Amino acid sequence: MKLFKIYASFFLIVGLFFGISLFFPRYFKFESHIEVNKPVHETFTFMNDLRNWEKWSAWNKSMDTTFTVFYGKRSDSLGGRQHFYGKLIGKGSFYINNYKPDEYFSYALYMLGGDATAGGTFYFTKQNNGTIISWVDSGDVGYNPIFRYMVPFKKKSTEAAFTDGLKRIKTALESRP
DSSP: OHHHHHHHHHHHHHHHHHHHHTTSOSEEEEEEEEEESSOHHHHHHHHHOGGGGGGTOSSSTTTOTTOEEEEOSOSSSTTOEEEEEETTTEEEEEEEEEEETTTEEEEEEEEGGGTEEEEEEEEEEEETTEEEEEEEEEEEOTTOHHHHHHHHHHHHHHHHHHHHHHHHHHHHHHTOO
């Protein structure tokens, strides 16, 4: 009887864990915006070239002194690729997988040989003589209870990282002649 109570308690805890996770969001959307004092075409061209990402990304040699970057045949527009490696950052690549000139481009991030993935989209909107850059990441975590519990916690840190990245983009763009 004691063994039955142990098993019943275990299954009740697991059931509660899964049941409660259903109240957490399945879909997520992280979004941040910034206005830069450069025209849309110039802003888009700068951002769309993965070679420029080293100028604003937090993932660089200041974070990981072993950070190394190399590029595919293209570093911009559809099919552009950036591969990177660092002892701290790890191994991965960015890939531009959707693209409309001067409007938006989407990228996919593959880490650890493709085991971990993420993605996002940059949107470009004309605002007076400048550009509003919107950085958006959205997706569906499905019914995985662990991922559902993580969404609310990930939202704050991701939006903070996007805001910081956009500030770096603004500085990099506006410091160009």
